[in-house]
Amino acid sequence: MNSARLFSGQVFASSVGAGTRLSIKTLADSSGACLFAWSAADPFEQLSDAYTFMELRRVWPRVKDRLFSTCRRPLFEILLDSASPAIDLLRHDAWMRRKHMLEIIGGFFHPAQEFPAPSQDAWPFPVNLFARTRMDPDGVLTAVPEVARRNYQIQLRAITDLVVVLIAASHGVWKEAAVIEAGLAGQEEL
Amino acid sequence: MVELIHIPARQAGCVRLSKGDRVSIIDVAGHQGADCFAVTPDGTSTSSPQETRARLGRLFPKIGQAVYSDEGVAFLTLVADTSSGPHGLLVPPCDPTMYRLRGAGLAHGSCFDNLHQTLARYGVRLKNTPASICLFQNLTVLETGVIQIGVNQSQAGDRVIFQAETELLFVASACPNDVFKRPPLQPTDLILEINR
Numbered sequence: 293m294n295s296a297r298l299f300s301g302q303v304f305a306s307s308v309g310a311g312t313r314l315s316i317k318t319l320a321d322s323s324g325a326c327l328f329a330w331s332a333a334d335p336f337e338q339l340s341d342a343y344t345f346m347e348l349r350r351v352w353p354r355v356k357d358r359l360f361s362t363c364r365r366p367l368f369e370i371l372l373d374s375a376s377p378a379i380d381l382l383r384h385d386a387w388m389r390r391k392h393m394l395e396i397i398g399g400f401f402h403p404a405q406e407f408p409a410p411s412q413d414a415w416p417f418p419v420n421l422f423a424r425t426r427m428d429p430d431g432v433l434t435a436v437p438e439v440a441r442r443n444y445q446i447q448l449r450a451i452t453d454l455v456v457v458l459i460a461a462s463h464g465v466w467k468e469a470a471v472i473e474a475g476l477a478g479q480e481e482l
Numbered sequence: 483m484v485e486l487i488h489i490p491a492r493q494a495g496c497v498r499l500s501k502g503d504r505v506s507i508i509d510v511a512g513h514q515g516a517d518c519f520a521v522t523p524d525g526t527s528t529s530s531p532q533e534t535r536a537r538l539g540r541l542f543p544k545i546g547q548a549v550y551s552d553e554g555v556a557f558l559t560l561v562a563d564t565s566s567g568p569h570g571l572l573v574p575p576c577d578p579t580m581y582r583l584r585g586a587g588l589a590h591g592s593c594f595d596n597l598h599q600t601l602a603r604y605g606v607r608l609k610n611t612p613a614s615i616c617l618f619q620n621l622t623v624l625e626t627g628v629i630q631i632g633v634n635q636s637q638a639g640d641r642v643i644f645q646a647e648t649e650l651l652f653v654a655s656a657c658p659n660d661v662f663k664r665p666p667l668q669p670t671d672l673i674l675e676i677n678r
Contacts, residue, residue, distance in 0.1 A: 341532060342574040342613035345629060351572070352627040362611065364579045377627075385536040390554070414609040417532045427623060431541035 295475030298325075298460035300467070303400045304474045305457045307332055307407055312450045313371065313478040316421055317443065322464035323471035324422030324440050326387050328415075329367055332453040335408045337363045338416040341381035352377035352424070358451065359419065367454060372447035378422050378439035379446065386423035386435060387461035393418065396459055407455045418459075421446050437463075449478075485676040491669040492658035494596035496604060497676055498523065499646035504561060504677040507617055507654050511670040512638040515657035517575045517593035517614040520549065520557045520650045525606035527551045529558070531571035531613040541623070542571050548647065549615060558644040558652075565640035570616035572629065576659050577611075584661050596655040604651055617642050617654075633667060641675075 296304050297319065308314070316325055331337035343360040345351060353359060354376050358366035373379060380386050394412055401409045410416070422444055424436040440463075450456070462471040489495040491514075499505060499520075507516050520529040530552040535541060537550050545563065548556035563569075575593035582588055594611055601608065618636035623629055646652070656672045 336610065338610075340574070342572065346573040346580075349629045349631075350627050351623055351629060362574070364577075364583065383536050383539075384532045390533070390552070411609070413526060416610075427541065429625075433535065433539045433541065 295473055297470035297473045298458070300460050300462040300471050301396055302460050303396060303457060305400070305407060305455070306476060307455050308450050308453070308476060310450055310452050311478055312476055314448045314450065314456060315445065315475045315477065316458065317445045317473045318422055318440065318471065319442065319473055320462060320464060320469065320471045321442050322437065322440050323460070323462040324387055324420060325472050325474070326393060326418035326459040326461060327421055328418055328457040329454050330410065330416070331361065332408070332455055335410040335455070336414065337361045337365070338410065339367050339419060341384070341417060341419065344381055351382055351427070353379050353381070366451045368448040369451060371449050372445055374446070375422065375439040375441065375444045378424055378444065380420040380423035380425050382425035382427070382433055383420070383435070384417040386420040386425065390417070393459060409455065483678045485678070487674040487676070489654060489656045489672040489674065491656050491671050492591045494600045494653055494655040495672070495674055496600045496651055496653045497674055499650045499652050499676070500678070501646055501648055503646045504643055505646070505652055506641045506643045506675040508639065508641040508673040508675060509565070509618055509636045510638065510673055512636055512640070513634045513667055514636065514670045514672060515619050515634055515659065516617040516672050517655040517657050518617055519597055519612055519614065519653045521601060521606060521608070521653070523649055523651055525601065525608055527553050527555065528608065528612040529615060531615065535571060542569050549644070552612070556647045557650060559647060560642070561645050562643040565618060565636045565642065568620060568622060570619035570621035571613070572621060573613065573616065574611065575614045575655065576657060581661065586661050591658040593655040593657055597653055600653050601651065606651065631662060
């Protein structure tokens with residue numbers, strides 16, 4: 293298994309083939325990750341909260357559900373979610389503001405790097421891992437922090453060839469230690 | 483000065499708004515959805531349901547609250563709403579793929595095509611498709627998290643009014659979706675009323 297331990301703000305990116313399992317494990321409380329993905333063949337076919345809502349007809353995806361692209365194709369199947377539901381599509385800023393995210397991404401992706409990637413002005417919104425947003429009958433959204441505890445795990449299976457990008461994040465003070473471990477298994481990288 | 487733009491069923495209309503202008507989106511016959519979008523005149527920034535949900539901590543703005551752009555700029559303020567709601571900020575515009583997957587064939591009109599073709603006439607070509615501000619869409623989220631979309635509850639003449647907070651192109655598509663509606667409901671017209 294190809295894996296990496298990430299500090300808050302660090303990026304994990306890989307091209308993965310269909311069938312690859314992506315495992316993400318928290319190493320600290322109040323920690324998680326922002327997940328981005330797009331088709332390996334087309335960086336503008338991106339993992340999407342809006343299309344997943346439409347195709348799933350559910351705001352909190354759970355094990356066996358699929359996460360969809362802007363072309364309404366399934367990109368991932370959820371294999372494991374130990375704090376289910378802890379894959380958050382409702383609030384893109386569950387872990388960090390978009391501006392901060394784009395600064396991190398801008399420092400990582402550059403014209404010479406190996407992955408096909410969307411430009412910053414077409415960068416998708418993330419799906420947040422180890423995050424949950426509760427909703428009251430009036431439509432008020434509230435974060436549920438209990439789903440971001442140490443040793444929680446999420447596992448996704450790529451349904452098609454993808455580029456996968458994770459940004460590790462933490463609301464705790466974890467500058468001295470890695471906050472998540474991300475790993476790939478089950479398929480050779482593209 | 484008041485300007486009226488008539489949007490026939492299944493089609494879209496666009497208006498350039500200056501800061502302070504007000505646009506009313508009027509459901510002419512009732513039960514009609516309006517997929518709306520706001521874009522900077524150069525096309526570099528679009529209205530963003532995702533950013534709006536995050537900024538407001540709500541599924542849809544209350545009166546006096548804003549719809550934000552993907553860069554976190556207040557684009558439109560919700561000024562009034564005569565409908566009983568609800569409205570949606572969760573789902574994307576209908577698109578050719580959706581209609582093909584649901585058996586409606588390849589030639590079905592869509593809010594996706596309406597948006598891009600309308601903006602192209604203003605010289606704007608977006609790289610991505612923003613999710614819609616779905617006015618009059620009868621989308622409810624149950625306690626279990628299930629999303630229910632039913633026949634729109636808006637009545638003839640219902641209107642939603644936004645005030646522009648910056649210079650914008652505002653696009654409204656009279657949603658051509660006749661797949662989820664039960665007969666005899668069919669797509670109908672919208673009117674944009676602009677007060678400058």
